[in-house]
Amino acid sequence: MSTIKELIAQFREVADNPKKAMDDYKKETGKGAVGIMPVYCPEEIVHAAGYLPMGMWGAQKKNISKARSFLPPFACSVMQSVMELQLDGVYDELDAVIFSVPCDTLKCMSQKWKGKAPQIVFTHPQNRKMAMSAANVFAREEYAILKQKLEDILDVRISVKALKNSIAVYNENRAACREFSDLVAENPGLISLKDRHAVIKARWFMEKSRHTAMLKELNDLIRSADKVPFSGKRVVVSGILLEPDEVLDIFEEFGFAIVADDLAQETRNFRQDVPEDADPLMALAKAWTAFDGCSLATDADKPKGDILINAVKKYNADAVIVCMMKFCDPEEFDYPILLQQFAAAGVKNLQIEIDQETTSFEQVRTRLQTFSEVL
Amino acid sequence: MDSINVNEATSKELLGYFQAKLDEEAWEAKRNGKLVCWSASVAPPEFCVAMDIALVYPETHAAGAGARKASMDLLEVADQKGYNIDICSYARTNLGYMELLKQEAMSGEKPDKLKNTKAAYVPLPDLVITCNNICNTLLKWYENLAKELNIPCIIIDVPFNHTMPVQRHCKEYIADQYRVAIKQLEEITGRAFDYDKFLKVQEQTQRTVYWWNKIASYATRKPSPLNGFDLFNYMALIVCARSRDYGEITFRKFCEELEAKDQAGQYAFGPAEAEKHRVTWEGIAVWTYLGATFKGLKAQGSVMTGSCYPGMWSLVYTPGDLESMAEAYTKVYINTCGANRYEEFYKVVKSSKSDGMVMHLNRSCKLMGLLNNEGGEYVNKKMGIPFVSFDGDQTDPRVFSEAQYVNRVQALSEMMDAQ
Numbered sequence: 020m021s022t023i024k025e026l027i028a029q030f031r032e033v034a035d036n037p038k039k040a041m042d043d044y045k046k047e048t049g050k051g052a053v054g055i056m057p058v059y060c061p062e063e064i065v066h067a068a069g070y071l072p073m074g075m076w077g078a079q080k081k082n083i084s085k086a087r088s089f090l091p092p093f094a095c096s097v098m099q100s101v102m103e104l105q106l107d108g109v110y111d112e113l114d115a116v117i118f119s120v121p122c123d124t125l126k127c128m129s130q131k132w133k134g135k136a137p138q139i140v141f142t143h144p145q146n147r148k149m150a151m152s153a154a155n156v157f158a159r160e161e162y163a164i165l166k167q168k169l170e171d172i173l174d175v176r177i178s179v180k181a182l183k184n185s186i187a188v189y190n191e192n193r194a195a196c197r198e199f200s201d202l203v204a205e206n207p208g209l210i211s212l213k214d215r216h217a218v219i220k221a222r223w224f225m226e227k228s229r230h231t232a233m234l235k236e237l238n239d240l241i242r243s244a245d246k247v248p249f250s251g252k253r254v255v256v257s258g259i260l261l262e263p264d265e266v267l268d269i270f271e272e273f274g275f276a277i278v279a280d281d282l283a284q285e286t287r288n289f290r291q292d293v294p295e296d297a298d299p300l301m302a303l304a305k306a307w308t309a310f311d312g313c314s315l316a317t318d319a320d321k322p323k324g325d326i327l328i329n330a331v332k333k334y335n336a337d338a339v340i341v342c343m344m345k346f347c348d349p350e351e352f353d354y355p356i357l358l359q360q361f362a363a364a365g366v367k368n369l370q371i372e373i374d375q376e377t378t379s380f381e382q383v384r385t386r387l388q389t390f391s392e393v394l
Numbered sequence: 395m396d397s398i399n400v401n402e403a404t405s406k407e408l409l410g411y412f413q414a415k416l417d418e419e420a421w422e423a424k425r426n427g428k429l430v431c432w433s434a435s436v437a438p439p440e441f442c443v444a445m446d447i448a449l450v451y452p453e454t455h456a457a458g459a460g461a462r463k464a465s466m467d468l469l470e471v472a473d474q475k476g477y478n479i480d481i482c483s484y485a486r487t488n489l490g491y492m493e494l495l496k497q498e499a500m501s502g503e504k505p506d507k508l509k510n511t512k513a514a515y516v517p518l519p520d521l522v523i524t525c526n527n528i529c530n531t532l533l534k535w536y537e538n539l540a541k542e543l544n545i546p547c548i549i550i551d552v553p554f555n556h557t558m559p560v561q562r563h564c565k566e567y568i569a570d571q572y573r574v575a576i577k578q579l580e581e582i583t584g585r586a587f588d589y590d591k592f593l594k595v596q597e598q599t600q601r602t603v604y605w606w607n608k609i610a611s612y613a614t615r616k617p618s619p620l621n622g623f624d625l626f627n628y629m630a631l632i633v634c635a636r637s638r639d640y641g642e643i644t645f646r647k648f649c650e651e652l653e654a655k656d657q658a659g660q661y662a663f664g665p666a667e668a669e670k671h672r673v674t675w676e677g678i679a680v681w682t683y684l685g686a687t688f689k690g691l692k693a694q695g696s697v698m699t700g701s702c703y704p705g706m707w708s709l710v711y712t713p714g715d716l717e718s719m720a721e722a723y724t725k726v727y728i729n730t731c732g733a734n735r736y737e738e739f740y741k742v743v744k745s746s747k748s749d750g751m752v753m754h755l756n757r758s759c760k761l762m763g764l765l766n767n768e769g770g771e772y773v774n775k776k777m778g779i780p781f782v783s784f785d786g787d788q789t790d791p792r793v794f795s796e797a798q799y800v801n802r803v804q805a806l807s808e809m810m811d812a813q
Contacts, residue, residue: 045612093757094653094764122528125762128558130732140556140731145526145533146549146571149578153570157553190613225627319540319547348481348760352534355476355489356541 026237034217040224044071054116061303067177067185074223079263095346096375110134121315141165147308147316158304182299193228193289195234207276208247212267253278255330258342260284273391278334314349324360338367345374405648412640424517435633437525443637444592450516451608458488459513460469460681460789482758483790487533525550527726529761552724558734568720591691597715602636605645612652613699615670621662621690626679632707662697670695674743678756682791694807700746724754736772749810751781758791780809
């Protein structure tokens with residue numbers, strides 16, 4: 020039986036080397052991989068085709084140069100990084116790439132794809148609550164078109180049975196991820212923040228049932244591990260993603276443990292399951308309209324604040340740290356509302372700026388240090 | 395307010411009169427217990443007008459505040475509320491203004507910034523309506539308005555058209571949302587939807603759009619009797635009054651004036667020889683420096699004859715047909731795939747007989763800015779004409795640099811001379 024350390028090393032190997040993970044998958048299965056641009060692609064459809072869905076979340080501390088010709092400086096750093104990687108040919112071994120377009124930057128990115136792989140674009144409906152049934156029908160049709168295009172490009176047929184199976188596989192993975200996040204929260208200090216991130220990030224580059232199997236093993240080990248004394252502060256983090264890893268190191272340096280996240284790269288993907296439905300494409304559509312709490316999923320009720328405040332209570336957290344992706348206006352719009360809700364609920368909070376490209380962390384360090392002293 | 399003789403007034407007088415009248419009507423509605431709705435600029439007004447709900451347009455209000463050099467004060471209010479400086483400046487101007495109105499409503503006292511602002515005084519809304527055909531920013535902005543004011547939000551979601559022509563399921567989804575919006579309005583007003591009036595309002599909208607498009611057609615004449623920058627001014631009525639007859643009356647008069655000018659041999663810059671170049675402007679106006687951007691081009695003898703921006707209100711559809719109306723509202727060029735968008739841009743450049751293109755890389759508008767180069771290169775390949783880009787912003791005066799702008803339009807002029 021593996022130890023926690025050994026298992027985490029395996030997750031980290033995948034999270035740090037997506038290319039190798041993809042090559043291994045191709046070697047093992049004889050099938051290929053499909054790139055998944057952020058955010059909220061119904062990647063179960065790709066999984067049902069037998070291909071490996073590969074998350075495209077940019078790269079940490081990537082030097083941006085060629086992308087400057089195609090994006091102004093006020094596009095977010097994930098997209099700058101994805102553009103640079105496209106131009107470097109990093110995505111050229113993918114068999115297809117799927118773009119969703121829930122923000123204005125992604126709409127434009129979807130129209131300037133420079134990779135060699137064929138590209139599929141789909142649109143999420145945004146009138147998800149007041150016009151839910153119409154939105155479900157629309158999303159189902161978009162997913163049906165996506166599926167058809169994918170079948171044509173990959174020359175495979177995706178059966179209803181395969182898709183239902185993939186949804187079950189993904190829901191099982193979601194449950195395991197939720198359990199992992201909760202177990203880490205119960206024993207802060209046992210798993211480093213970088214390791215927590217690597218375990219979750221690895222799901223973007225692994226066939227999900229394999230990720231689930233490894234994660235269940237890890238969860239069992241964490242459950243039976245001794246409690247590590249922890250005297251730091253428990254925080255909930257919210258944002259698009261929390262990278263580069265150096266930022267997580269600074270969190271730890273000042274004694275912060277992440278007891279729950281609300282990140283588009285992490286928990287927002289597994290907070291809710293895909294519901295049961297006889298029609299699997301409709302099930303995926305309903306998952307989107309039922310989804311709550313992301314800035315990229317329109318909802319005039321703006322439930323994110325309540326979700327975060329509830330998480331603070333549930334996980335006995337000391338504060339929320341909003342990790343604001345630089346130039347991500349959907350997230351920036353949510354912030355002033357969050358501030359009011361946090362003030363009303365007495366939730367302590369801090370905003371830090373996230374820039375995937377950055378190699379200078381002094382500002383984040385200062386802010387986190389000051390915040391730790393305030394707490 | 396004083397009345398106006400529509401037969402004798404100039405189009406410019408009509409424009410000023412109707413703009414003020416719209417604000418006055420919104421206040422009157424408020425006083426009489428009727429509803430006021432804040433609306434996104436290309437959201438369909440037909441439903442609210444049919445239900446006798448007064449409309450106020452935050453984008454136009456923000457643009458006006460920018461043009462009157464009043465946006466900075468409002469941007470600061472938004473800044474203090476936690477709105478990041480990278481957010482669309484229309485949204486920040488409006489959310490700042492909304493905050494001042496809210497403070498006034500809650501305290502009964504006008505905050506100093508509201509007392510002193512040169513921005514038009516408009517009432518708080520009872521509901522909002524938004525549509526994302528020109529950006530998804532309008533979804534986030536209106537979410538916040540609805541949340542801050544605890545009022546209903548009507549959303550018309552027009553999905554990004556990654557495939558053109560507009561697909562059937564897109565039209566059906568939008569038409570279904572129209573039906574949901576009607577139901578929402580019935581619930582909000584407590585009255586049955588007036589379908590007869592709705593048809594008449596749709597017909598009125600089509601007449602207004604006809605005359606709006608007719609104005610732009612004068613810029614296809616060479617020399618052009620139309621100074622394209624005038625479209626930025628008259629735009630207020632295609633935004634705020636396209637479902638009323640105010641726009642139709644004003645635009646018709648403007649067309650008559652342009653016709654008369656053309657007959658008299660008077661053009662955008664006066665005599666025919668003053669028109670040295672014709673350019674297409676891509677992007678929203680720099681409202682805080684409207685005069686400077688105009689003069690920069692005029693100094694080079696460059697008449698702005700083309701712009702896709704005013705064409706966003708070319709909302710042509712068949713009254714009585716919700717799917718036709720759905721298609722009109724979704725096929726706004728920036729809500730379509732690159733191939734269609736660049737071709738639409740090319741059509742404007744070509745029909746306006748432009749010799750060059752000025753691209754506004756607008757800090758506030760990612761959807762309009764991030765594909766500027768691709769559009770420019772597409773047209774350059776087809777027509778061989780040059781383009782330049784400058785950094786600016788629609789209502790945040792801190793982003794625009796007049797020196798850079800002048801430099802770029804001079805460079806464009808030299809390139810056009812060399813053609």
